[in-house]
Amino acid sequence: MAVYTEVPAEALEQFLARYESGALLSAKGIAEGVSNSNFLIETETARYILTLYEKRIDLGELPWFIALMEHLADAGLPVPHPIRDREGAAIQQLVGKTACLIQYLPGVSVSVPTAAQARAAGAALARLHLAGASYTAERPNALGLSHWQASAAELGAGLDSIEPGLAAFVAERLETLAAHWPRNLPRGTVHADLFPDNVLMLGETVTGLIDFYFACTDLYAYDLAVLHAAWAFPKDGCAPLMDHARAIFEGYESVRPLSAAERAAFPLLGQGASLRFLLTRAQDWLAPPSDALVQRKDPLPFARRLAHYARLDG
Ligand SMILES: Nc1ncnc2c1ncn2[C@@H]1O[C@H](COP(=O)(O)OP(=O)(O)OP(=O)(O)O)[C@@H](O)[C@H]1O
Numbered sequence: 352m353a354v355y356t357e358v359p360a361e362a363l364e365q366f367l368a369r370y371e372s373g374a375l376l377s378a379k380g381i382a383e384g385v386s387n388s389n390f391l392i393e394t395e396t397a398r399y400i401l402t403l404y405e406k407r408i409d410l411g412e413l414p415w416f417i418a419l420m421e422h423l424a425d426a427g428l429p430v431p432h433p434i435r436d437r438e439g440a441a442i443q444q445l446v447g448k449t450a451c452l453i454q455y456l457p458g459v460s461v462s463v464p465t466a467a468q469a470r471a472a473g474a475a476l477a478r479l480h481l482a483g484a485s486y487t488a489e490r491p492n493a494l495g496l497s498h499w500q501a502s503a504a505e506l507g508a509g510l511d512s513i514e515p516g517l518a519a520f521v522a523e524r525l526e527t528l529a530a531h532w533p534r535n536l537p538r539g540t541v542h543a544d545l546f547p548d549n550v551l552m553l554g555e556t557v558t559g560l561i562d563f564y565f566a567c568t569d570l571y572a573y574d575l576a577v578l579h580a581a582w583a584f585p586k587d588g589c590a591p592l593m594d595h596a597r598a599i600f601e602g603y604e605s606v607r608p609l610s611a612a613e614r615a616a617f618p619l620l621g622q623g624a625s626l627r628f629l630l631t632r633a634q635d636w637l638a639p640p641s642d643a644l645v646q647r648k649d650p651l652p653f654a655r656r657l658a659h660y661a662r663l664d665g
């Protein structure tokens with residue numbers, strides 16, 4: 352349950368007095384999410400999400416994420432506007448934590464997406480890439496190839512306790528990726544974590560793209576590979592759902608056609624995306640953060656996906 356910090360009603364009322372939001376009517380903790388504390392706030396005029404940033408975010412990077420959300424929302428994407436107070440500040444302090452009031456967007460995160468929903472997510476990602484191209488401030492991907500190498504070295508044989516043979520398989524794939532990782536494909540601002548739980552939908556319409564705290568500057572086609580690895584497979588399956596896989600590409604390319612080089616690199620990019628989530632999940636699996644509230648996610652589905660993309664590459 353992602354409410355690590357309680358906010359007394361009096362403190363919240365004082366906080367909201369900085370904004371043109373009207374008086375507080377209700378505040379409820381939101382169970383979903385694991386990184387931050389989130390509350391659904393209702394005032395006389397609107398609904399908001401209040402996020403209190405907890406340990407897992409480097410606060411020095413927060414202005415980059417907030418400005419990106421604002422840039423994308425201003426461009427008309429279904430990205431929540433960070434709300435500014437009367438003095439123009441979006442980043443605030445509340446009960447000793449850094450906090451931000453964010454526009455509430457309607458919709459729900461689907462747990463078992465249909466192919467049509469996967470298509471809509473693909474198209475939304477391409478729109479994000481086009482609109483993000485004019486957000487020129489760069490942020491390197493802290494969870495790219497060199498992180499995968501460091502993380503795999505650190506986890507070492509621990510990976511074999513998740514599944515025998517996993518350490519050797521990861522090491523072998525990393526060698527291939529280090530030798531062939533594409534460097535010259537189109538790049539720009541990417542979300543880097545557009546899983547179904549970070550997309551709000553009403554039916555087949557995307558109503559919200561959220562959780563920008565892994566966004567960075569990287570290959571657009573890598574971001575598509577992340578989305579593919581997250582949306583195109585059944586929960587524990589090793590082969591993609593073909594309708595979903597096709598729909599993701601169709602949706603994406605209806606907005607931003609891929610180059611031949613981006614397509615050709617897809618099996619490698621899919622391996623990179625699978626490794627990213629395999630390794631971060633394995634880290635939490637083997638050494639759960641002392642913060643017992645952090646939910647562990649099973650790394651193995653991403654080992655299966657890694658094997659799938661490796662077969663495509665073979
Ligand atoms: N702008 C928004 N409008 C409506 N609901 C939102 C909004 N932002 C977040 N939510 C809701 O809050 C939940 C938690 O948000 P989020 O996924 O960003 O949490 P987190 O802890 O920051 O991230 P993580 O998923 O990385 O743990 C979402 O699943 C969604 O239900």
Ligand SMILES: N[C@@H](CCO)C(=O)O
Pocket residue numbers: 544546628631632648
């Ligand atoms: N979306 C990620 C969590 C954020 O890194 C996962 O499912 O492992």
